[in-house]
Amino acid sequence: MEEIPVKVAVRIRPLLSKEVLHNHQVCVRSVPNTQQIIIGKDRAFTFDYVFGKNSTQGEVYTVCIKPLLLSLTEGYNATVFAYGQTGSGKTYTIGGGHIASIAEDEKGIIPRAIQELFQHISENHNIDFCVKVSYIEVYKEELRDLLELETSVKDLHIREDEKGNTGRILDLKFDTYGFSCVPKLFFLS
Numbered sequence: 072m073e074e075i076p077v078k079v080a081v082r083i084r085p086l087l088s089k090e091v092l093h094n095h096q097v098c099v100r101s102v103p104n105t106q107q108i109i110i111g112k113d114r115a116f117t118f119d120y121v122f123g124k125n126s127t128q129g130e131v132y133t134v135c136i137k138p139l140l141l142s143l144t145e146g147y148n149a150t151v152f153a154y155g156q157t158g159s160g161k162t163y164t165i166g167g168g169h170i171a172s173i174a175e176d177e178k179g180i181i182p183r184a185i186q187e188l189f190q191h192i193s194e195n196h197n198i199d200f201c202v203k204v205s206y207i208e209v210y211k212e213e214l215r216d217l218l219e220l221e222t223s224v225k226d227l228h229i230r231e232d233e234k235g236n237t238g239r240i241l242d243l244k245f246d247t248y249g250f251s252c253v254p255k256l257f258f259l260s
């Protein structure tokens with residue numbers, strides 16, 4: 072059977088203060104020492120990784136992203152995207168918020184990966200690296216280049232190669248952060 076190299080991690084976020092204030096209840100919990108979560112009373116689901124409500128940004132990075140970053144520097148491609156309903160913690164986890172103003176341990180995936188990548192580059196003088204960054208919003212089938220806002224939406228397209236691969240970005244309807252080295256590592260949120 073062909074290997075499908077996709078791993079899925081689920082992260083449970085803690086209740087926000089306003090949710091506690093409104094007496095909202097937690098409806099999902101992780102099962103200790105397993106990769107399972109239980110929704111409601113008894114509906115169990117298994118994932119490749121489970122991060123409970125007390126998980127840290129550092130843990131998520133170390134377990135899920137660091138191995139990809141290491142592979143990236145060895146020439147493999149990697150894509151990371153956060154998927155979930157509004158308010159579930161995608162931006163928080165991917166770390167695309169106000170990066171400059173957040174505390175070190177609150178930093179999400181993007182700043183940690185960039186830091187580690189450039190650290191790697193600075194330690195490997197004998198290899199030439201080319202790093203490219205793109206930041207694209209995909210919303211209702213329309214693409215917007217957030218680094219070149221004057222570019223017309225109509226000028227941006229998702230293209231396929233002859234094998235039907237969408238290559239640069241996937242056809243996802245979320246805000247999209249692309250960050251590529253050679254080869255490429257993408258973050259989609």
Ligand SMILES: Nc1ncnc2c1ncn2[C@@H]1O[C@H](COP(=O)(O)OP(=O)(O)OP(=O)(O)O)[C@@H](O)[C@H]1O
Nearest residue numbers: 083084085087155156157158159160161162163164
């Ligand atoms: N693991 C976490 N620990 C603490 N706070 C969190 C965590 N995850 C998310 N939050 C907080 O929950 C709120 C919603 O998170 P966030 O904005 O990341 O959601 P989102 O999925 O990106 O939402 P949207 O789709 O609406 O953009 C934010 O105030 C964020 O700081």
